[in-house]
Amino acid sequence: MLIKLTGGRLYDPAHNIDGKVQDIFIKNGRIVGQPSDGAVVDKQYDIRGKVVMAGAIDMHTHIGGGKVNIARLMLPEDHRSDIVAHNELCRAGCGHAAPSTLTTGYRYAEMGYTSCFEPALLPVNARQSHLEMGDTPIIDKGGYAMLGNDDFFLRMLAAKKDQDAINDYVAWTLHSTQTMGIKVVNPGGISAFKFNQRALDLDELNSYYQVSPRDVLVSLSRAVYELGIPHPLHVHGNNLGVPGNMETTLKTISAAEGYPMHLTHIQFHSYGTEGDRKFSSGAAEIANAINKNKNISADVGQILFGQTVTCSGDNMRQHANAGLGSPHKSVIMDIECDAGCGVVPFKYKDKNFVNALQWAIGLEIFLLVDDPWRIFLTTDHPNGAPFTSYPHLIKLLMDKTFRNEMFAKLNLDAQALSTLNSIEREYTLYEIAIMTRAGAAKLVGLHDRGHLGIGAAADITVYTDNPDRELMFSKPDYVFKDGELVVQNGKVVKVTWGNTHTVKPEFDLNGIEKDLRTYFDKYHTMKLDQFKINQDEISANGRGNVVVHPCEGRREKTI
Amino acid sequence: MEKESRITTYNSVTCPACSLLCDDLNVMSDAAGGSIKMLENGCSRSIKFFEHTLNSIEPRLEGQKTNLDNAISHATKLIKASNHTLISGLAVDVHGMRSILSLADKIGASLDHMNSSAMLRNTLVVQNSGWQVCTLTEVRNRVDLLLVIGTDIVSIYPRFFEKVVWIDEIMFDQDISNREIVYIGGKDLNTDSGMSKNGKKPTVISCENTDLPEVTNAIRALVQGKSVSSEKVGGIAVSDLKQLAERLIASKYSVITWATSTFDFPHAELTVQNITETINFLNRKTRCSGLPLAGNEGDVTANQVSTWISGYPIRNSFIHGYPEYSPYQFNTPELLSNGEADILIWVNTLNPDRLPPSCDIPTIVFGHPDMKFNKEPDLFIPVGVPGIDHTGTMFRCDNVVSLQLKKIRESKLPTLQSVVSSIESSL
Ligand code: SF4
Ligand SMILES: [Zn+2]
Numbered sequence: 001m002l003i004k005l006t007g008g009r010l011y012d013p014a015h016n017i018d019g020k021v022q023d024i025f026i027k028n029g030r031i032v033g034q035p036s037d038g039a040v041v042d043k044q045y046d047i048r049g050k051v052v053m054a055g056a057i058d059m060h061t062h063i064g065g066g067k068v069n070i071a072r073l074m075l076p077e078d079h080r081s082d083i084v085a086h087n088e089l090c091r092a093g094c095g096h097a098a099p100s101t102l103t104t105g106y107r108y109a110e111m112g113y114t115s116c117f118e119p120a121l122l123p124v125n126a127r128q129s130h131l132e133m134g135d136t137p138i139i140d141k142g143g144y145a146m147l148g149n150d151d152f153f154l155r156m157l158a159a160k161k162d163q164d165a166i167n168d169y170v171a172w173t174l175h176s177t178q179t180m181g182i183k184v185v186n187p188g189g190i191s192a193f194k195f196n197q198r199a200l201d202l203d204e205l206n207s208y209y210q211v212s213p214r215d216v217l218v219s220l221s222r223a224v225y226e227l228g229i230p231h232p233l234h235v236h237g238n239n240l241g242v243p244g245n246m247e248t249t250l251k252t253i254s255a256a257e258g259y260p261m262h263l264t265h266i267q268f269h270s271y272g273t274e275g276d277r278k279f280s281s282g283a284a285e286i287a288n289a290i291n292k293n294k295n296i297s298a299d300v301g302q303i304l305f306g307q308t309v310t311c312s313g314d315n316m317r318q319h320a321n322a323g324l325g326s327p328h329k330s331v332i333m334d335i336e337c338d339a340g341c342g343v344v345p346f347k348y349k350d351k352n353f354v355n356a357l358q359w360a361i362g363l364e365i366f367l368l369v370d371d372p373w374r375i376f377l378t379t380d381h382p383n384g385a386p387f388t389s390y391p392h393l394i395k396l397l398m399d400k401t402f403r404n405e406m407f408a409k410l411n412l413d414a415q416a417l418s419t420l421n422s423i424e425r426e427y428t429l430y431e432i433a434i435m436t437r438a439g440a441a442k443l444v445g446l447h448d449r450g451h452l453g454i455g456a457a458a459d460i461t462v463y464t465d466n467p468d469r470e471l472m473f474s475k476p477d478y479v480f481k482d483g484e485l486v487v488q489n490g491k492v493v494k495v496t497w498g499n500t501h502t503v504k505p506e507f508d509l510n511g512i513e514k515d516l517r518t519y520f521d522k523y524h525t526m527k528l529d530q531f532k533i534n535q536d537e538i539s540a541n542g543r544g545n546v547v548v549h550p551c552e553g554r555r556e557k558t559i
Numbered sequence: 560m561e562k563e564s565r566i567t568t569y570n571s572v573t574c575p576a577c578s579l580l581c582d583d584l585n586v587m588s589d590a591a592g593g594s595i596k597m598l599e600n601g602c603s604r605s606i607k608f609f610e611h612t613l614n615s616i617e618p619r620l621e622g623q624k625t626n627l628d629n630a631i632s633h634a635t636k637l638i639k640a641s642n643h644t645l646i647s648g649l650a651v652d653v654h655g656m657r658s659i660l661s662l663a664d665k666i667g668a669s670l671d672h673m674n675s676s677a678m679l680r681n682t683l684v685v686q687n688s689g690w691q692v693c694t695l696t697e698v699r700n701r702v703d704l705l706l707v708i709g710t711d712i713v714s715i716y717p718r719f720f721e722k723v724v725w726i727d728e729i730m731f732d733q734d735i736s737n738r739e740i741v742y743i744g745g746k747d748l749n750t751d752s753g754m755s756k757n758g759k760k761p762t763v764i765s766c767e768n769t770d771l772p773e774v775t776n777a778i779r780a781l782v783q784g785k786s787v788s789s790e791k792v793g794g795i796a797v798s799d800l801k802q803l804a805e806r807l808i809a810s811k812y813s814v815i816t817w818a819t820s821t822f823d824f825p826h827a828e829l830t831v832q833n834i835t836e837t838i839n840f841l842n843r844k845t846r847c848s849g850l851p852l853a854g855n856e857g858d859v860t861a862n863q864v865s866t867w868i869s870g871y872p873i874r875n876s877f878i879h880g881y882p883e884y885s886p887y888q889f890n891t892p893e894l895l896s897n898g899e900a901d902i903l904i905w906v907n908t909l910n911p912d913r914l915p916p917s918c919d920i921p922t923i924v925f926g927h928p929d930m931k932f933n934k935e936p937d938l939f940i941p942v943g944v945p946g947i948d949h950t951g952t953m954f955r956c957d958n959v960v961s962l963q964l965k966k967i968r969e970s971k972l973p974t975l976q977s978v979v980s981s982i983e984s985s986l
Contacts (some may be wrong), residue, residue, distance in 0.1 A: 066958070083881040193846075335694050343689075483673045529571065550644070
């Protein structure tokens with residue numbers, strides 16, 4: 001079947017196309033060149049005047065796995081006000097901050113998103129993450145496996161194992177968990193909490209293993225680089241949410257030692273200690289450091305006002321913050337000598353000094369980082385806000401008047417400490433397309449998505465241009481997923497099941513697996529073979545077709 | 560044709576007979592006779608689970624044998640005629656539960672689990688205040704004081720101490736034989752398993768489980784440094800409880816465990832909350848985690864899958880076309896006695912002893928082939944047992960780890976998933 005999208009205005013930063021009117025042809029799920037004369041177009045969409053981008057990619061969103069399901073379970077009050085009845089096509093569901101899996105897939109697609117990456121997949125809980133993602137329709141999925149607090153790795157570091165051995169373990173983890181990248185959360189800190197340490201700064205030692213977060217970061221970022229994994233080490237730093245943590249963040253950037261490193265939800269790590277309340281914005285310094293260090297990228301983790309829930313692997317910090325939760329309840333877990341998790345509901349209020357300043361800090365970072373290829377649009381769903389608030393966030397970035405109106409409603413002390421309303425910058429459609437498509441695809445390592453070039457997967461979103469960017473981005477006219485029309489006028493018209501993206505770097509399987517097998521038998525409560533996720537488990541039932549991406553490092557150019 | 564015995568040995572078999580999900584069993588299976596024999600690492604419960612003989616493999620309609628197609632079309636007819644289907648029991652694996660949820664959404668059914676009264680005593684606490692808990696490998700490697708409330712654990716998870724407490728080696732520096740075990744409450748406890756390998760005896764503090772609300776309240780107060788005015792609580796000297804509180808405070812990583820199935824008294828969730836708030840308080844200074852023991856008929860699995868697909872844990876309903884959650888309204892005895900449900904589908908692939916509640920409405924059972932009914936249901940479709948007749952996935956008691964189940968017997972039994980999906984597609 002040959003489909004033609006006629007006359008749309010394309011924003012395709014991977015090919016430096018900024019608003020050029022151009023037809024798109026789709027065949028067998030891919031974008032193809034202009035067919036030879038006489039080829040019959042089976043279906044044509046007249047999209048003259050409309051804005052065309054690749055399907056959007058959320059490179060950091062908590063959509064599947066243990067802690068998300070805990071959030072669902074503990075918040076029936078969140079769901080009651082946001083219920084979705086089933087219809088001919090879509091199944092029922094519910095949830096505002098922590099929606100059910102099917103609802104999550106439909107809602108992402110209805111916003112023009114076609115790929116989402118679960119950033120905190122605990123290796124020991126990988127099966128559950130994949131099961132949940134397998135029940136998340138339409139969008140493509142992938143995960144980043146969490147390392148850096150697991151006993152096996154910390155043991156290797158403590159024993160000063162060489163980098164090759166570390167690389168083998170990292171590669172083995174990617175294979176066993178069927179994931180796309182490696183994430184570290186509060187490096188060494190989750191483990192330290194289990195030994196009753198309550199904080200861990202970059203050069204502090206985990207009391208048992210006698211290794212520091214810096215040691216963890218250096219070793220893992222190098223492993224990721226040397227294995228050729230396209231996505232840089234994904235780092236949720238130490239001291240999340242602590243006033244003054246910008247110093248830790250700046251030191252963390254230096255700990256990268258030039259290796260590629262992605263700092264996630266950087267808003268939560270950009271706090272100073274100035275002012276009467278000893279809480280201030282570190283956005284300028286952090287943005288400056290990102291601008292200078294080209295090996296660093298970040299996503300913002302913007303907070304938006306309202307009720308949400310924070311789900312994190314960082315049980316040390318979540319335990320410390322549990323008292324601030326609203327409604328007041330929390331689940332904190334130590335998990336399998338592998339990782340941890342903490343779930344704390346939060347209600348961010350614009351009249352609250354800290355929340356108002358967090359809001360401003362996030363936007364300051366967006367606007368002060370020069371290179372949209374290295375800063376990404378996230379709310380760290382659901383930690384800063386549910387993903388359904390992305391259109392609102394885009395409007396804040398693209399519309400200075402609107403932004404300043406919102407700013408004027410903030411807590412006055414917070415206004416006094418922020419430079420936000422003096423920043424003139426407004427994001428352009430081209431820059432939004434970089435942040436949410438081309439840049440995100442490049443960062444994750446999806447070279448055939450996030451752009452509209454010939455050969456790309458036909459994940460395409462078509463919007464009606466509207467000066468109200470929130471309206472525009474909430475309701476695309478058309479969304480194509482792998483060439484199939486899945487959304488029309490902001491509503492699902494066809495339910496498909498996306499792919500699961502993975503990398504499988506080469507490594508010495510036998511050496512590392514022999515050690516791991518003994519290790520599991522000695523210390524764990526399940527066998528090694530149960531820990532490993534088989535590719536067929538994911539692709540069973542015709543869902544979650546597993547795609548393996550090459551490990552050739554970061555590429556500058558997509559096709 | 561002559562029946563040839565074809566014996567196969569399976570190693571590293573996962574056992575779904577309790578939610579400890581041991582994955583180190585070795586069994587022998589005779590393909591021709593359908594019999595299975597435990598070779599290694601079984602316990603009384605798993606032997607019973609695996610070594611049963613395969614009885615009914617044919618569906619029965621009103622007590623008469625029928626074929627699967629007939630049975631499915633009859634089930635479809637009953638469901639079509641119903642206004643409110645109650646799907647209860649739900650002793651299932653992940654794939655079975657997925658198919659049940661899909662059907663429930665389509666027909667507007669209500670969902671309840673056979674163990675949900677016990678399970679909800681924990682769910683309500685998580686929804687009210689949350690908790691601080693851990694998983695089995697953490698317990699195995701870290702626990703220095705294990706406080707067991709209202710149970711002996713082994714009557715629920717026979718191999719718990721063998722697999723989690725009295726092991727040979729742990730990750731960190733700790734003398735395993737110095738681990739302290741304290742039991743409080745419970746009836747007819749088997750506390751032998753609490754004895755360490757070198758003969759160190761556990762501490763046993765007796766009381767009736769119905770005294771646990773008071774006793775846990777006193778422990779909570781004592782841990783918080785408050786005084787308790789009486790000399791005895793639930794027949795236990797307060798000085799003993801005070802000593803226990805001090806041991807908890809002094810311990811580096813204590814674990815407190817309880818089984819809500821034994822908390823059979825009104826407002827048991829408040830007792831759970833006494834325990835979880837004790838744990839929360841201890842974590843201000845030291846480390847302590849809860850280990851809530853789940854039930855054994857796939858309750859953890861059913862609850863997890865329900866939560867991600869519908870957004871709600873069990874008990875819930877699709878009666879209005881969207882998910883609704885109500886621990887009180889969608890409860891099986893209630894829906895049966897008040898006449899709201901007009902057919903009952905009892906789903907139980909795991910434990911043949913758990914029979915459907917007796918009721919006057921048409922009853923369909925998708926069940927374990929060995930179920931023996933007091934009152935024959937209108938329709939019985941025997942289905943495969945996950946982990947024996949087909950592969951599957953189940954969640955362990957700690958709600959984090961999920962394991963794959965093996966197929967170790969050739970049988971003609973259909974999977975629950977295939978039965979439910981056929982019904983759904985013929986509606
Ligand atoms: S303890 Fe439980 S899981 Fe382990 S073998 Fe016995 S019944 Fe099976
Ligand atoms: Zn996150």
